[in-house]
Each structure stands twice: as C-alpha cells, then as structure tokens.
Amino acid sequence: MQTIQKGVTVVKDSKQNKRDNELEVRLLRTMMLARAFDSNLPTLYNKGLIQGSSHSAIGQEAVAAGACLALRPEDYVTSTHRGHGHTIAKGADLTRMTAELLGRETGFCRGKGGSMHIADFSVNMLGANGIVGGNFGIAAGAALSLKLRGSDAVVLSFFGEGALNAGTFLETANMAKIWNLPVIFLCENNHFAMSARPEDMLAVKAIVDRAGAVGISGVEIDGMDVGAVFDAVQAAAARARAGEGPQFIAAECYRFEGHFSGDTMAYRDSAEADLWLERDPIPRQIQFLVSAGVLTTEAVTLMESEVKALVDEALVQASAAPFPDPQQAWEDLYA
Amino acid sequence: MPEMTYSAALNRALREEMNRDPNVFVMGEDIGVWGDGGGVFSVTKGLLDEFGSHRVLDTPISEEGFVSMGVGAALVGSRPVVEVMYSDFLTLVMDPLVNQAAKMRYMFGGQAKVPLVVRTNLGAAGGKAAQHSQSFETWFMHVPGIKVVVPTTPADAAGLLKTAIRDDNPVLFLEHKLLYFMKGEVPDVIEPIPFGQALIRREGKDVTLVATQVMLQLALKAADQLEEEGIDVEVIDPRTLVPLDLETILTSVRKTGRCVIAHEAVERAGWAAEIGFEVSLQAFDYLDAPIVRVCSANLPVPYTKDLEAVVIPNLNDIKDGIRAVYQGKQYSRGGRAINE
Numbered sequence: 126m127q128t129i130q131k132g133v134t135v136v137k138d139s140k141q142n143k144r145d146n147e148l149e150v151r152l153l154r155t156m157m158l159a160r161a162f163d164s165n166l167p168t169l170y171n172k173g174l175i176q177g178s179s180h181s182a183i184g185q186e187a188v189a190a191g192a193c194l195a196l197r198p199e200d201y202v203t204s205t206h207r208g209h210g211h212t213i214a215k216g217a218d219l220t221r222m223t224a225e226l227l228g229r230e231t232g233f234c235r236g237k238g239g240s241m242h243i244a245d246f247s248v249n250m251l252g253a254n255g256i257v258g259g260n261f262g263i264a265a266g267a268a269l270s271l272k273l274r275g276s277d278a279v280v281l282s283f284f285g286e287g288a289l290n291a292g293t294f295l296e297t298a299n300m301a302k303i304w305n306l307p308v309i310f311l312c313e314n315n316h317f318a319m320s321a322r323p324e325d326m327l328a329v330k331a332i333v334d335r336a337g338a339v340g341i342s343g344v345e346i347d348g349m350d351v352g353a354v355f356d357a358v359q360a361a362a363a364r365a366r367a368g369e370g371p372q373f374i375a376a377e378c379y380r381f382e383g384h385f386s387g388d389t390m391a392y393r394d395s396a397e398a399d400l401w402l403e404r405d406p407i408p409r410q411i412q413f414l415v416s417a418g419v420l421t422t423e424a425v426t427l428m429e430s431e432v433k434a435l436v437d438e439a440l441v442q443a444s445a446a447p448f449p450d451p452q453q454a455w456e457d458l459y460a
Numbered sequence: 461m462p463e464m465t466y467s468a469a470l471n472r473a474l475r476e477e478m479n480r481d482p483n484v485f486v487m488g489e490d491i492g493v494w495g496d497g498g499g500v501f502s503v504t505k506g507l508l509d510e511f512g513s514h515r516v517l518d519t520p521i522s523e524e525g526f527v528s529m530g531v532g533a534a535l536v537g538s539r540p541v542v543e544v545m546y547s548d549f550l551t552l553v554m555d556p557l558v559n560q561a562a563k564m565r566y567m568f569g570g571q572a573k574v575p576l577v578v579r580t581n582l583g584a585a586g587g588k589a590a591q592h593s594q595s596f597e598t599w600f601m602h603v604p605g606i607k608v609v610v611p612t613t614p615a616d617a618a619g620l621l622k623t624a625i626r627d628d629n630p631v632l633f634l635e636h637k638l639l640y641f642m643k644g645e646v647p648d649v650i651e652p653i654p655f656g657q658a659l660i661r662r663e664g665k666d667v668t669l670v671a672t673q674v675m676l677q678l679a680l681k682a683a684d685q686l687e688e689e690g691i692d693v694e695v696i697d698p699r700t701l702v703p704l705d706l707e708t709i710l711t712s713v714r715k716t717g718r719c720v721i722a723h724e725a726v727e728r729a730g731w732a733a734e735i736g737f738e739v740s741l742q743a744f745d746y747l748d749a750p751i752v753r754v755c756s757a758n759l760p761v762p763y764t765k766d767l768e769a770v771v772i773p774n775l776n777d778i779k780d781g782i783r784a785v786y787q788g789k790q791y792s793r794g795g796r797a798i799n800e
C-alpha cells in the first residue's frame with residue numbers, strides 16, 4: 126500500500142513505486158494507442174490496403190509503453206518486425222505511420238519501407254528490422270558512438286526471445302560488456318517465434334542466463350504489467366547512464382494474435398491463450414487506475430474512444446495522401 | 461613527392477582523417493598491437509598510441525557483431541572505419557552490409573545516413589589457399605547502396621580512403637594483399653580523390669585493357685612488352701567499381717575497337733561480364749573483335765604454387781588475352797571443372 130498523490134492509495138504488486146498518476150495514465154493511454162493501431166491491421170490487410178507482412182503486437186503493449194516512457198527523448202530505440210507499438214510509444218506520428226503502412230508518399234519512409242521498416246529518426250527510433258537478430262549490433266554500435274562522443278543518452282534494443290538464438294546477440298552483448306556500453310537489451314518473450322516455442326528452442330531455462338553467458342546480469346519481469354516494465358527500464362537506463370554498462374531485461378508477455386496478418390495459428394492451444402488473456406495488460410492497468418480512484422470508468426471509456434478516434438483520423442488522413450510518384454523509386458539510395 | 465608503401469599511405473590517410481574529424485574511429489581484430497602495432501598489414505600502425513584505445517578498438521572475433529556495430533555507430537553520427545582482417549570473412553558480415561547498411565537510407569525513405577567504411581583485402585598472395593585468397597568485389601557491386609573501391613597505387617589508396625571516410629554512404633574499401641608493401645609516390649598533401657573517375661594509366665590505340673590492382677600491374681607490364689609485337693595497348697584503371705566510370709572505358713573502346721578486361725575474381729559472373737556487356741551494348745558498332753576477359757579460373761584458390769598458378773592469371777595470360785583480341789580470336793581461362 127502506498128499513497129502516491131492527493132490521497133490516492135495505490136496497491137500494485139505490493140511493490141514500492143515512484144510512478145505518479147499522470148504517468149500511470151500516460152502508460153495506459155500509450156498502450157491503448159498501440160492496441161488501437163494494431164487492431165486496425167486485419168481490416169487494412171483484408172481490404173488489401175496494406176501489402177506484405179504486418180505483425181501485430183496485441184498483448185505486448187505493456188512492454189512498448191513501459192519501456193519507451195521510461196526513456197528520455199534523446200535516448201534511442203531499435204525495433205523489430207513487430208514494431209508498431211515501439212514506434213508509437215517512442216512518440217512517432219500516427220498519421221505518418223499509417224501512411225507508411227498504406228505505402229503513401231507522406232509515410233515515414235515515403236512508401237519504401239512499409240510496416241517492417243518503419244523508422245522515425247526525429248524521435249530517435251532507428252528503425253524496425255526485417256532481419257531477426259539484425260538490430261543488436263545497430264543498438265550496441267549506436268551506444269558505442271554515444272559513449273565515444275561523451276553523450277549520456279542510452280540505446281534500447283527491443284527483440285523477441287526467438288532472436289536470442291541469433292549469433293549476433295552473443296557477439297554484440299559480449300562487446301557491449303567488454304566496452305561497458307550504455308545499451309539496454311529488452312527481450313520480449315511473447316512465447317512464440319512464428320510457431321517455435323522458447324522451451325523447445327532455448328537451451329537455457331531462464332532467459333537471463335543467456336545474458337549471464339557474457340557477464341551481463343539481467344532481470345526477469347512481468348511484461349504484462351506496464352508499471353513493472355517502466356520501473357525495470359527506468360532503473361536499467363539509470364544504471365547504463367551512470368556508466369554501469371549493458372543491461373538485460375526479459376519481459377514475459379504473450380502474442381495474442383497470429384505471427385502476422387493471415388496466420389491461422391493452427392499450432393496454438395487456445396486454452397493457453399485464454400489464460401494469458403486474463404492477464405491482458407490494458408484491462409489490468411484500467412482496473413488499477415479505477416480502483417485507485419485515479420480514473421472513473423467513464424473517463425476510461427472516453428479515453429478509449431478518443432484514442433480510437435485518433436487512429437481512425439490518422440487512417441482517414443493517410444488514405445487521402447498520394448502514392449509516391451513511380452520515379453521516386455530512384456531516390457534515396459545514396460546520401 | 462615522397463615514396464611510400466601502399467600500407468604506409470593508407471596509414472597516413474587514416475591518421476590525417478582521425479586528426480581532422482574526431483568522429484572517425486577504427487575498429488577490427490588485432491589492429492592495435494599485433495605485429496609492429498598496426499595489424500596484419502601494418503595499416504593501423506601507431507594509431508593506438510596516438511589516438512588511444514577509445515578510437516582504436518581491438519575487437520573480439522565477432523565479425524558480424526562488430527560490422528553491425530559500425531553500422532549502428534554510423535547511423536547516429538560517428539564515422540567508423542572497420543577492418544575485416546581478410547575479405548574472405550566478408551561472408552560473415554553479409555547481413556550488416558547487405559541487409560542493413562546498404563538498405564537503411566533507401567528503406568527508411570532518406571532518413572538515414574550510414575557513413576561507414578569497411579576496409580579489407582582481396583586476392584591471392586602466394587599459398588594462402590582457399591579461405592584467404594578470394595576476390596569478392598563483384599558480390600557487392602550487385603548490392604545497390606554500397607560503394608566499392610579498389611585502389612592500386614599508394615597515392616590512390618590514400619586519396620580514395622579519404623574520400624571513403626568523408627562519404628556519407630557505406631563504402632567497401634578493398635585493398636590487395638600483394639600491394640601493401642609496394643612503393644609509389646604519394647603527394648605531400650593527400651587530397652581526396654573523387655569516386656567514379658577512372659584513370660588512363662597508359663595510352664594506346666589498338667586495344668583497351670581494363671584492370672584493377674595486381675591485374676592492373678600485370679596489364680601495364682604486358683602492354684610494355686607487347687609494344688615489341690606492334691600492339692599498342694591503352695590501360696584503364698577504374699579505381700572504383702561502384703560508382704563506375706563507364707564513359708572513360710567506352711571512349712577508349714570507341715577509339716581502339718578492342719577490349720580486354722582482367723580481374724582476379726573468378727571469371728564466371730565476374731565484373732568483366734558486366735563491363736563487357738555494357739561495352740557490347742554501347743560501343744557495339746565500334747568493336748572489331750569479340751571482347752576478351754582474363755580472369756581467375758572458376759575454381760577455389762589451391763595451395764601449392766603450380767596449382768595456384770592454374771587459377772590466378774599471370775603476365776603471360778594477360779598477354780595471350782591481348783593477342784587474342786588483337787587477332788579477333790576468342791579467349792577464356794575460366795574453364796570448367798571435370799564434373800560440372
């Protein structure tokens with residue numbers, strides 16, 4: 126039990142926390158935005174408005190929101206194929222994101238990237254990545270550059286538990302450790318890598334042991350609890366900023382939807398999914414805020430519709446934007 | 461103009477760039493204290509003492525990892541010069557070079573800049589055999605988004621390296637093992653040499669010969685010797701393969717009517733095929749003979765001397781290639797393994 130503000134009493138994981146109400150509400154709202162954005166994917170996909178692959182992170186919003194809100198604007202993130210939530214949470218504009226998914230000229234990548242290569246350098250979001258394991262080195266290298274240039278910004282690398290089996294993880298985490306780089310490796314264990322299960326594919330029982338192999342001690346957290354993610358990333362960022370080197374966090378969460386739009390998930394046991402649905406991070410945060418008296422249920426409903434309206438408005442605006450002139454295919458190859 | 465080795469010229473260019481721009485740093489395996497303190501080929505000699513271990517990083521044996529880190533560092537404002545000990549190990553860094561560095565600017569719609577230089581060395585150098593002798597430059601010409609530099613003289617190595625470091629794009633800077641300790645004149649003041657400007661190393665009227673690095677040196681010798689047979693050879697050094705100065709080659713072929721292309725990479729689908737195609741397309745009416753290429757045999761590089769000589773072209777091969785095109789005959793040394 127803890128009193129956090131204006132006599133509001135908060136009970137949460139019986140843990141002390143310094144999160145104020147305003148932050149708790151922002152965490153909720155950010156999760157809602159990410160959820161609303163990804164909830165539109167099936168429709169867009171079925172209508173043929175988006176092509177190629179788009180990967181929903183529904184169920185994993187607590188990781189994206191908790192992590193990005195714990196960072197400073199000058200901190201960097203690298204993302205994965207499942208990157209919409211990360212991008213939104215880092216502060217990217219929804220209309221330009223949507224426009225990119227729709228392949229429009231006004232998209233962040235002028236229609237050249239699509240869902241899997243979304244990047245917004247203006248908010249230090251260094252890009253989603255279509256190569257699993259492809260962003261470890263980019264994150265560690267950015268951290269190396271920051272360190273060489275005496276910056277106190279840090280870099281956070283989002284990746285899935287499947288990526289832990291790419292050799293690049295051990296290579297770059299090892300270098301991050303020997304050079305004491307300000308990088309946070311944040312593993313989203315959503316329990317699937319396409320159809321592969323971590324218990325079948327990872328030789329270590331505890332994910333943090335993989336980081337332990339290169340001398341990085343990590344923490345395992347409940348990735349369905351946005352506050353827990355926020356606290357862990359805030360603490361990790363503080364340590365990295367203070368010169369304590371690379372940090373590792375394993376956030377346990379669950380991929381509620383298929384691997385990508387169109388995945389029938391024949392390999393998944395729905396009873397397992399039902400158990401995880403009970404831990405959905407959004408109702409959980411709502412319940413916490415309502416029972417703490419921070420938000421009324423009306424306020425929550427209002428927030429939900431406001432967020433949905435934002436996503437829908439982004440879709441309207443993005444849909445009105447032109448496709449790039451075909452000649453633009455020749456642009457942007459070299460600086 | 462002082463004479464110095466290719467290795468020393470590269471070292472000077474690196475040192476000057478590191479002094480000029482604090483964002484430049486070098487990283488790679490055994491580049492700090494190995495040998496005379498300059499890595500396997502002395503290119504980074506003395507840099508650790510001068511710039512310290514934060515700008516001269518000896519890396520673990522993690523090629524994919526540290527080249528990826530070069531990409532990440534470049535992305536946020538550094539200018540890394542990353543050394544890969546032998547070009548054969550480029551196989552280990554295909555993802556950071558091909559899928560990451562080469563793609564970022566394009567797939568992010570112009571948001572990214574990747575001022576990364578990856579330095580390594582091509583070629584056979586006597587008995588280094590199958591995994592330390594290869595010439596992979598063509599692979600990277602096939603990847604839009606990367607520039608490919610192949611310097612031959614010490615002066616070019618130094619000037620082109622400066623340009624590579626100042627370029628805002630990923631540059632694969634391919635040195636050659638046999639050139640490191642060859643000497644040449646290097647200007648007192650090393651000016652950056654623009655990419656995409658071929659040099660006519662020798663003027664001639666009968667045959668155009670395009671070659672790089674060791675093949676270029678053999679080509680110049682061959683040209684001198686064939687003068688006695690009355691064949692006047694023009695020798696062109698492209699210096700950079702991406703961007704490629706095709707115009708200089710085409711102008712020459714339109715004058716001579718004959719074209720030979722020599723490279724140490726294997727013949728099959730090597731860059732001679734690319735240049736040969738462009739020449740046949742754009743100078744078709746001027747050609748008096750089929751284009752000839754003098755390249756390595758389509759084989760791995762074997763160890764023992766006499767076998768290596770079967771694979772890597774020598775002076776006589778280049779002379780034969782020139783004679784063939786002069787006489788309008790076909791020539792090939794690529795060959796086919798018996799079971800192909």
Ligand SMILES: Cc1ncc(C[n+]2csc(CCOP(=O)(O)OP(=O)(O)O)c2C)c(N)n1
Pocket residue numbers: 205206207255256257258284285286287288289315317318319380384
């Ligand atoms: C190098 C590479 N191998 C395989 C794939 C195909 N692929 C895309 S996502 C994925 C699963 C990744 O699992 P994980 O890292 O756990 O991320 P998640 O999809 O769960 O977010 C695979 C195998 C790829 N894109 N890149």
Ligand SMILES: [Mg+2]
Pocket residue numbers: 285286287313314315316317318319
């Ligand atoms: Mg996963």
